[in-house]
Structures are given as C-alpha cells and as structure tokens.
Amino acid sequence: MSRTVTKQRKMITTAAAWTIGLIIFFPIYWTILTSFKTEAQAINDPPLFFAFDWTLENYALVQERSDYMKFLWNSVIIAGGSTILGILVAIPAAWSMAFVPSKRTKDVLLWMLSTKMLPAVGVLYPISLIFVEFNLLDTRGGLVVVLMLINLPIIVWMLYTYFKEIPGEILEAARMDGATLKEEILYVLTPMAIPGIASTILLNFILAWNEAFWTLNLTAANAAPLTAFIASYSSPEGLFFAKLSAASTMAITPILILGWFSQKQLVRGLTFGAVK
Amino acid sequence: MGQIQLKQVTKSFGDVQVIPPLDLTIQDGEFTVFVGPSGCGKSTLLRLIAGLEDITTGHIEIDGQDATDVVPAKRGLAMVFQSYALYPHMSVRKNIAFPLRMAKLNQAEITKRVERAASVLNLTDYLDRRPGQLSGGQRQRVAIGRAIVRDPAAFLFDEPLSNLDAALRVGMRLEISELHKRLETTMVYVTHDQVEAMTMADKIVVLQAGVIEQVGTPLELYHTPRNTFVAGFIGSPKMNLMTGDEAAKHDAHTIGVRPEHIDVVESGGQWQGTVGVAEHLGSDTFFHIHNTGLAETMTVRAIGDVNLKHGDTIHLAPRVDEIHRFDADGLRIA
Numbered sequence: 001m002s003r004t005v006t007k008q009r010k011m012i013t014t015a016a017a018w019t020i021g022l023i024i025f026f027p028i029y030w031t032i033l034t035s036f037k038t039e040a041q042a043i044n045d046p047p048l049f050f051a052f053d054w055t056l057e058n059y060a061l062v063q064e065r066s067d068y069m070k071f072l073w074n075s076v077i078i079a080g081g082s083t084i085l086g087i088l089v090a091i092p093a094a095w096s097m098a099f100v101p102s103k104r105t106k107d108v109l110l111w112m113l114s115t116k117m118l119p120a121v122g123v124l125y126p127i128s129l130i131f132v133e134f135n136l137l138d139t140r141g142g143l144v145v146v147l148m149l150i151n152l153p154i155i156v157w158m159l160y161t162y163f164k165e166i167p168g169e170i171l172e173a174a175r176m177d178g179a180t181l182k183e184e185i186l187y188v189l190t191p192m193a194i195p196g197i198a199s200t201i202l203l204n205f206i207l208a209w210n211e212a213f214w215t216l217n218l219t220a221a222n223a224a225p226l227t228a229f230i231a232s233y234s235s236p237e238g239l240f241f242a243k244l245s246a247a248s249t250m251a252i253t254p255i256l257i258l259g260w261f262s263q264k265q266l267v268r269g270l271t272f273g274a275v276k
Numbered sequence: 277m278g279q280i281q282l283k284q285v286t287k288s289f290g291d292v293q294v295i296p297p298l299d300l301t302i303q304d305g306e307f308t309v310f311v312g313p314s315g316c317g318k319s320t321l322l323r324l325i326a327g328l329e330d331i332t333t334g335h336i337e338i339d340g341q342d343a344t345d346v347v348p349a350k351r352g353l354a355m356v357f358q359s360y361a362l363y364p365h366m367s368v369r370k371n372i373a374f375p376l377r378m379a380k381l382n383q384a385e386i387t388k389r390v391e392r393a394a395s396v397l398n399l400t401d402y403l404d405r406r407p408g409q410l411s412g413g414q415r416q417r418v419a420i421g422r423a424i425v426r427d428p429a430a431f432l433f434d435e436p437l438s439n440l441d442a443a444l445r446v447g448m449r450l451e452i453s454e455l456h457k458r459l460e461t462t463m464v465y466v467t468h469d470q471v472e473a474m475t476m477a478d479k480i481v482v483l484q485a486g487v488i489e490q491v492g493t494p495l496e497l498y499h500t501p502r503n504t505f506v507a508g509f510i511g512s513p514k515m516n517l518m519t520g521d522e523a524a525k526h527d528a529h530t531i532g533v534r535p536e537h538i539d540v541v542e543s544g545g546q547w548q549g550t551v552g553v554a555e556h557l558g559s560d561t562f563f564h565i566h567n568t569g570l571a572e573t574m575t576v577r578a579i580g581d582v583n584l585k586h587g588d589t590i591h592l593a594p595r596v597d598e599i600h601r602f603d604a605d606g607l608r609i610a
Contacts, residue, residue, distance in 0.1 A: 167359060167361070169357045169358075169359050169361040170361045170362075170363065170364075172328050172348075172355075172357070172361065173355065173357060173361035173362075173363075173422075174363075174374070175328065175347070175348045175349055176326060176328070176348050176349070176353065176354060176355040177349075177354075177374050177375035177378055177422065178349040178350075178375050178378035178379055178426075179349060179374075179378050180349065180378075183378060187374075188363055191365045192363075192364065192365055194365075
C-alpha cells in the first residue's frame, strides 16, 4: 500500500520537477530558436515554433558588425580576474572566520551579506567618481576590482561554510608539524577544501560573467564584455529580436558549456556538508 | 632533551578559570600520564604545553627555555591527536614526510627517515595508501609515525587510543610503551582510562577540575593515595569507600579498602552481605555485594573461581593493614 503511494508521489514530483525545469529553460530555448529566424519571423504572431526557414544570417551579421572575440576576451579577463582575485582575498578571510572566530565574526559575516541587500545603483555615483578620479573608466582592471568586491561576500560566505566542515584538529596537526600559517593554508586547508573552492570559483565566474549593471555602466568600447555586446543589439538598433537573440546565444554559449561540464562539481559543492 | 616545566600556569576561557595556578615538572625521558574524569582539564593542559592554546598567566619552559610565547611549530614537540588528524588528501608516505618537508630537509633525508619510521611501525606496505583506506589501528600508527620522524623533544598524546576497539587498544598500548623504551623521549599522555595510566606511566598526574590532586608513580598512587578522589580513581575495580561507624572504629571519617584486599572467607569474617552480581572471569571472580550495612555496593575480588551466586550470603575479611584512612576533608591520614 505504502509502496504505491511512494511510487505515485515519485511520479508526481518527477513531473513537477520536469515542468519547472522546462519553464526555467524556456526563455533560453526561445532565445536560441529566435536567433535562427529572420527578423520578420521573430516577431511573427502567432509565434513560430518550428515551421520557419532556419537561417544563420543573424550570426554572420552580428559577427560582421561587432568583433565577438574582443568582447569574449574581455568577459574572460573580467570574470576570470575578479574570480581569482576574490578567491585570493577570501581564502585567508574565511580561514580566520572559520578557525579563529572572534565575538564579532558572525556580525562581520552578516554585515558583508547586508551589502548585497543594497541596490547596486545606490553606489553608482560614488563608484563612478572613483573611476573617473583614478582613470579606471572603461578599463578591464577597474571592472575586475569592482566585480571582485561585488561578489566577495558570496565567496567568503561559501568558503566559510566549506572551511567550517574541516576538522580543526587537522590544521592544528599541521601547526604542530611545523607548518607556518601560509603553509597550513596552502598544503593542508586548500587541498582539503578543493571541492568547495572549485564550486565557489565556478559560481563566482558565472555571476561575474553575467553581471550587467556595472559592466554596462562603467565600460564603453575598450573593456566592454559580452553583456555590453548583447546590450548593443537592444534599444539603439530598434526591434531586432533575431540579431539580439543571436548575440545573446553567442554570449551565453561559453558559460553554458562550462556549466554543463561542471554541473556535477557545482551541485556537489553547493550541497557540500548537507548530506553526511 | 625534553624537560617541560609549568610555572604558575593558569588558563581561563572568558570568565571561567579552567586551570587555577598550577606547577608541574616533567623530567626528560619520562612517560607522564595526565589522568582524570572528562572535563578535568587534562586535554587543555596538554594543549597549553603544545601551544595550541595560549596560557592566561604563568610560564612554560621547555629545556629551560621560556616557550610561553613560542608558536607550536617552534616548540619542537610532536602531537598525536585522538582523531588521528591525518591529512586525508595525502598518502601515508606524504603524511609522515610532512613535518620533514616543513623543516625543509632534503629529499634523500626525508625518504630515509620516512622509510625508517614506516619499518618501525610496520607501515611499509601501506606507504602509498591514503588514510581513508586504512584501519583505525593503522591510522593511529601513521599519526605516531608522523610524530616520530622529526625526533621531537617530547611527544604529546591526546587520548590516542580512545577511538580504537578494546583488543587493538591493548596492542597499541604496548606498542607505545615499547616505543618509549626504545626512543627514551619524553612523552606526555592524556587519558581518562586509569588502566592506561597505570600500565604505561612512569609518573601519573591525577587531575580534577584543573587542579592536580596527586603526582606520583603508579604504585605510589595505588598504595598511598593522597585523598579520597585519587583513592577512588586509581585502581580497577574502584576502591570501596565507607564512612560512619566502621570508619570511626579506625579513627577516620572515611576508610577505603581495595576489592583485592578483602578476602572471601567460608564463615565468620568481619563483614558480610549478599551477592548481587558475580562476574566470573576464570582467573578472578568479582563480587558486587549488597546489604553489608557499610556501603551501597561493595566490590570484592577473589582469586580464581569462587562458587557463590546471586543471593548467597558472603563473608568478608578485610586486610587490616591495607585499610586507607581519610579525614573529614578527604585527605589521607598517615
């Protein structure tokens, strides 16, 4: 009796999961589909699902009009740079909060998280001024720093949670074995936290890759990443949905591939410690 | 060399003082055991010596040098943890080599020393395994290997055997004792198991609530416990402690007699009671006796197999010269 109930429930949850999954995936699917339509077909009413002339001309046009590789390269540098920099800052920070906590550690963690509650536009003006003052506008270096700072609370929080799972005695053993603080972090803590660090890197890279507010506001031509590449096909050009979709597809493809190959790692890292 | 001296050492966590001022000298080459019930501060004391906790006031000297503010890595001590604390991502070889790598020894020397330690501890066949692929006893041996490779001034053991099963525990106990005989290095060993303390120690430090109750050789503690706490803690089964009229007969507030110092006699005897549980071990029989009018339960050890069972009346003759006397403060009366 109870077996059939479980089976039924399993089927229902599976169906529900698939439905939600498909709803979430639909915009991406629609974007990719639209990128292969002509502009007229793209705004056709009723919407065309399959019966249209598949074309690659949008891709050719987009590539012809803007240098995809340059935007891609900027995205790689900005997302990669801010991630690496963030990890380098966050590992020691998370180490100290996880293993030598003070009375205020919890407050510091919460305060860091609270910065994520502030709408980014709230600090647009001061940050723009700083950028102007230090000649950082439209530079990749400037964006690397800003995106690193934007995502740092998340990186520290994630690493802190992973580090908390590592038994303190192992680090004490390293100390007794003569390891300096640097060696303790480098040879013992970091290798043990690899799954956690890897998923933190991945998530942060994805967040930085998709970040659009700062990348759009602080760049023009030189340092513009793929988000700016997509944006350049929206309003100023009028309603060119097919080209916009082609640009979007080109922008999300690299991160989609990365996500696909690392999904196991990502899930394992994100659920780290949840099941034991 | 490895003499460790604690001078007026105290430790507080916040407002709670867990170690009141304490003086202790551990001689070079000595096997010292800190023993006491859980929460008595023995592990904290060990961690203060290791440098893993900072002392609140006082001084720690290692070989005459003030080590109070020296970081753990520079104290020249090696520690074996209860949880083994092996590096799970490294092979056994790399685990054992780790302290040597940190000491920046050259590769040839590291290899030589790791192999020597591995052969001493019968780990040669396991050098390329990860800790996760080893049994509890093997992991403990790796932890010991990691401690011995760099010839420390002293070894610190924090309840190293409590995660092992009973049979393995006895084996490892002997191995550690033999290791001490061979290396002649100072060892400080924390345990709550008084059998480990009695069998391994040159010197036992009995602790309660951060206070040293008594320091002495195992037999000193056994024969002349300074107070009722030590009397009750050292020895297995526990000493029988009695107060009231029976104690008054001996001009004491409390008297204590060890189970092995009470003879079971056929008839007569000074005391009698009924057998509650009889534990027949073959070599000995332990009787847990009720209704003596002296203590709720009295434990008596008889040599060999004595045929008395639950509910039988038992006659007991304590050996008068083995009765320990304590005053109202629980202190020994000479």
